[in-house]
Amino acid sequence: MRRLNPSLVAGGVIVGIIVLMALVSFIWTPYDATFVDPSIRLAKPSWEHWFGTDKFGRDVLSQIMVGSRTTLFVGVVAVGVAAVIGVPLGILAAMVRRWPSEFIMRANDLVLAFPALLLAIMFGAVFGASTLTAMIAIGIASVPSFARVIRSGALQVMRTEYVLAARAAGRQPWPIAVRHVLPNVTSLITVQASVSFAIAVLAEAALSFLGFGTPPPTPSWGRMLQESQEFLFSAPRLAIFPGVAIAIAVLGFNLLGDGLRDRFDPKLEDRR
Amino acid sequence: MPDQVPAIQVLDVVRDYPRPRTSLLRPAPVVHAVRGVSLDVKQGERFGIVGESGCGKSTLLRIIAALDQPTSGHVVVEGTDITRLPERRLRFLRENLQLVFQDPMSSLDPRMRVRDIIAEPLVVQGHPASGERVRELLEAVGLSADAGDRYPHQFSGGQRQRISIARALAPRPRILIADEPVSALDVSVRAQVLNLISDLVDELDLTLVFVSHDLSVVKHVCDRVAVMHAGQIVETGYTGDVYAAPQHAYTQRLVSAIPTLQRALSGATTSDLLATKGEPA
Amino acid sequence: MSDVLTVQGLTVTVRDKTLVSEVDLTVGPGERVGLIGESGSGKSLTALSVLGLLPEDVVASGSVRLTGVDHDLIGADERRMSRVRGRELAMVFQEPMTALNPTMRIGDQIAEAMLIHRTRPGRGAARSAALELLERVQLPSDLMRAYPHQLSGGQRQRIVLALALANDPALLICDEPSTALDVTVQALVLDLIVKGVVARSSALLFITHDLAVVATVCERVLVMYGGRVVESGPVGEVFTNPRHRYTQGLLAASDLDTADRRLPTIRGNVPAAGQFPSGCVFRTRCPHATDICAGTPEWTGPVADGFACHHPAEPVSSPRLPAGGAHA
Numbered sequence: 001m002r003r004l005n006p007s008l009v010a011g012g013v014i015v016g017i018i019v020l021m022a023l024v025s026f027i028w029t030p031y032d033a034t035f036v037d038p039s040i041r042l043a044k045p046s047w048e049h050w051f052g053t054d055k056f057g058r059d060v061l062s063q064i065m066v067g068s069r070t071t072l073f074v075g076v077v078a079v080g081v082a083a084v085i086g087v088p089l090g091i092l093a094a095m096v097r098r099w100p101s102e103f104i105m106r107a108n109d110l111v112l113a114f115p116a117l118l119l120a121i122m123f124g125a126v127f128g129a130s131t132l133t134a135m136i137a138i139g140i141a142s143v144p145s146f147a148r149v150i151r152s153g154a155l156q157v158m159r160t161e162y163v164l165a166a167r168a169a170g171r172q173p174w175p176i177a178v179r180h181v182l183p184n185v186t187s188l189i190t191v192q193a194s195v196s197f198a199i200a201v202l203a204e205a206a207l208s209f210l211g212f213g214t215p216p217p218t219p220s221w222g223r224m225l226q227e228s229q230e231f232l233f234s235a236p237r238l239a240i241f242p243g244v245a246i247a248i249a250v251l252g253f254n255l256l257g258d259g260l261r262d263r264f265d266p267k268l269e270d271r272r
Numbered sequence: 273m274p275d276q277v278p279a280i281q282v283l284d285v286v287r288d289y290p291r292p293r294t295s296l297l298r299p300a301p302v303v304h305a306v307r308g309v310s311l312d313v314k315q316g317e318r319f320g321i322v323g324e325s326g327c328g329k330s331t332l333l334r335i336i337a338a339l340d341q342p343t344s345g346h347v348v349v350e351g352t353d354i355t356r357l358p359e360r361r362l363r364f365l366r367e368n369l370q371l372v373f374q375d376p377m378s379s380l381d382p383r384m385r386v387r388d389i390i391a392e393p394l395v396v397q398g399h400p401a402s403g404e405r406v407r408e409l410l411e412a413v414g415l416s417a418d419a420g421d422r423y424p425h426q427f428s429g430g431q432r433q434r435i436s437i438a439r440a441l442a443p444r445p446r447i448l449i450a451d452e453p454v455s456a457l458d459v460s461v462r463a464q465v466l467n468l469i470s471d472l473v474d475e476l477d478l479t480l481v482f483v484s485h486d487l488s489v490v491k492h493v494c495d496r497v498a499v500m501h502a503g504q505i506v507e508t509g510y511t512g513d514v515y516a517a518p519q520h521a522y523t524q525r526l527v528s529a530i531p532t533l534q535r536a537l538s539g540a541t542t543s544d545l546l547a548t549k550g551e552p553a
Numbered sequence: 554m555s556d557v558l559t560v561q562g563l564t565v566t567v568r569d570k571t572l573v574s575e576v577d578l579t580v581g582p583g584e585r586v587g588l589i590g591e592s593g594s595g596k597s598l599t600a601l602s603v604l605g606l607l608p609e610d611v612v613a614s615g616s617v618r619l620t621g622v623d624h625d626l627i628g629a630d631e632r633r634m635s636r637v638r639g640r641e642l643a644m645v646f647q648e649p650m651t652a653l654n655p656t657m658r659i660g661d662q663i664a665e666a667m668l669i670h671r672t673r674p675g676r677g678a679a680r681s682a683a684l685e686l687l688e689r690v691q692l693p694s695d696l697m698r699a700y701p702h703q704l705s706g707g708q709r710q711r712i713v714l715a716l717a718l719a720n721d722p723a724l725l726i727c728d729e730p731s732t733a734l735d736v737t738v739q740a741l742v743l744d745l746i747v748k749g750v751v752a753r754s755s756a757l758l759f760i761t762h763d764l765a766v767v768a769t770v771c772e773r774v775l776v777m778y779g780g781r782v783v784e785s786g787p788v789g790e791v792f793t794n795p796r797h798r799y800t801q802g803l804l805a806a807s808d809l810d811t812a813d814r815r816l817p818t819i820r821g822n823v824p825a826a827g828q829f830p831s832g833c834v835f836r837t838r839c840p841h842a843t844d845i846c847a848g849t850p851e852w853t854g855p856v857a858d859g860f861a862c863h864h865p866a867e868p869v870s871s872p873r874l875p876a877g878g879a880h881a
Contacts, residue, residue, distance in 0.1 A: 542746075546741060
């Protein structure tokens with residue numbers, strides 16, 4: 001029996017809780033997350049409102065729960081965009097000749113050198129601020145890290161003797177990419193996806209905080225943080241709850257990434 | 273029988289590799305991996321290529337298998353010049369020439385079942401990859417039929433090398449190229465794999481090209497041997513002759529550097545390994 | 554004179570698996586002893602136990618005594634072991650790159666090895682000693698200023714050897730020191746190892762899978778299989794007159810010189826570490842195995858010259874060519 005590694009378990013549990021929270025929020029939240037009740041503005045945590053209410057009297061717990069949907073949605077779409085572009089690009093760069101490969105990788109570096117947030121703000125300015133533009137911008141900004149990791153993995157696979165054997169049997173390059181290279185870099189894709197997920201969650205929060213992300217009234221952890229600014233001293237809990245939620249989510253995905261990396265490490269696999 | 277046509281003919285093959293640039297001003301340095309190699313392998317022959325790491329033997333092998341292109345020179349396989357042929361015209365080569373590699377860990381795709389690994393050449397070449405044929409191949413290399421359902425990591429090094437051999441034999445090739453096939457194996461398993469290769473070459477009437485750094489293994493397996501050093505063939509001959517009376521200075525050094533049980537038991541020491549054959553330590 | 558190294562009842566376990574069991578082994582002063590075995594035989598773990606370098610979850614028990622060290626090496630803490638390693642006890646592993654610090658010049662590394670254990674009075678003396686060592690392993694003196702990555706594999710292994718010999722250790726342990734090297738380079742490294750230990754009257758424990766190398770380098774040999782020592786004795790005797798059926802089979806299977814095209818083989822595969830059978834570890838592959846082999850065979854003869862087999866091969870008075878399974 002393989003022993004479970006602690007970061008995989010911890011990461012899995014945290015991510016599981018967030019997913020569960022998002023799912024539950026579809027059928028039940030303590031209150032309507034967007035319901036404004038001026039009579040209970042800035043209420044302290046109580047039995048009625050566990051995390052208190054914000055400046056419009058909305059229930060903070062309900063907002064956090066609904067906000068987790070945004071977080072996961074952003075992560076899934078951003079990572080999806082990054083993987084769908086980055087993985088084929090990485091494999092391509094590993095398989096073509098030297099100069100085209102150099103070109104792909106230098107173009108990659110160019111995107112990598114461009115600050116992700118700036119890209120997202122530009123996108124927001126051009127296409128209008130929305131969750132979707134934020135996600136796509138974050139996704140595009142994450143392409144280079146995918147392409148890089150997948151390329152180095154694919155290069156390793158291309159050097160193996162089973163790829164040589166496939167070539168000697170007459171397999172063409174693209175079938176080799178699909179049949180041999182892709183299956184053998186899936187572990188890298190998984191690891192990179194969970195790490196990118198964490199980055200995307202953080203980036204979405206930052207964008208919403210700056211006003212370029214999820215527009216009101218859809219709850220988002222980043223925007224909750226932004227709205228809490230003016231009460232940072234009078235009601236710090238309004239910043240603490242979404243802040244902690246973001247921190248835990250990022251930690252969860254990073255732990256999951258680390259855990260998966262350890263699990264897929266062939267050196268550890270031998271100790272089965 | 274067209275036995276006048278050699279199985280493999282290598283004509284003055286040169287292979288240079290550019291190394292990554294080290295300076296913006298000077299041109300990229302060049303590695304001369306193979307410099308002007310010529311050799312003939314007759315039909316049905318067991319031909320050995322021996323040399324140390326970096327001597328160019330692996331590069332030469334890839335060129336013979338059309339997995340790499342020579343900078344200049346030609347390779348003729350069964351009468352057809354394969355040099356610079358496009359992949360679609362190499363079908364006869366892909367069917368008739370197969371390889372077995374050194375590393376039993378890296379030569380099998382860890383994500384594929386053994387039966388898919390063995391059937392790969394058949395599928396690629398459009399032959400019906402029947403379960404029957406796979407079972408037949410597994411049996412031929414001494415593995416049980418249920419081995420097909422498992423993954424490579426469930427096998428030991430020797431068994432993996434058998435799988436590798438089964439895959440190579442799948443398209444019924446006439447030429448088998450083995451690149452250090454036993455170097456990574458335990459001694460007690462090495463003998464099994466050497467016997468298996470020997471038997472199969474006999475039964476199936478194969479031409480064998482056996483590449484190794486170990487002259488004693490080559491001597492055991494092959495009729496003729498070419499000794500490679502620094503990208504060139506320094507000596508060719510019948511293995512027994514080359515082993516007993518090496519002509520080239522490098523071959524002499526190589527032969528005397530090989531520790532053998534018999535020499536050791538008759539009193540050879542480590543300084544005798546350094547003495548060139550013929551002259552006292 | 555007493556033995557340099559005395560290992561008694563060495564057992565190495567990882568969780569529920571036993572990887573090495575009840576290994577007894579001695580190396581006399583100036584003696585060159587070979588430890589031979591295939592993968593999973595436990596030969597490297599035996600060496601690592603002596604060095605106190607086992608991985609975290611691997612546990613050794615038994616006793617390992619080294620001359621000039623007043624405590625048992627098994628269970629000694631890192632602080633005490635680090636005083637022994639590199640001083641009385643030196644090692645050369647298969648991969649030389651990992652044994653060298655990539656950011657330090659060769660000369661400084663060798664000098665430091667001596668300064669750590671204060672075997673030279675000062676930096677100057679250590680440096681001139683380093684220069685001399687470099688000469689001993691037949692490397693040019695300008696390599697003093699080189700970094701490890703600038704050297705070839707064979708040169709690196711010679712540097713590692715120079716490091717190992719720097720403090721005139723009582724015992725040098727080499728684990729597959731020449732396996733990764735080319736034949737001609739191997740010849741040089743083996744010769745330097747033998748000359749090095751002979752010049753210092755150091756004892757040598759030489760671990761390898763290569764029978765011919767052991768026969769050339771060592772005077773006495775222990776054959777390991779499945780975590781146990783199955784046979785031991787002088788090289789000339791074990792390799793010409795093997796008593797254990799495994800040794801016999803191994804010799805026959807590796808005899809590329811006299812056999813015809815078909816080699817005698819040992820059937821089956823080497824089991825994975827920790828999955829060898831109980832009783833005689835070789836019984837699942839042995840052509841002579843019977844029911845009594847389910848019991849662990851007793852050791853026959855003295856520790857330094859004996860075997861553990863229920864059905865040993867006939868002793869032959871004159872050296873004979875090994876022919877495995879001929880009596881079967």
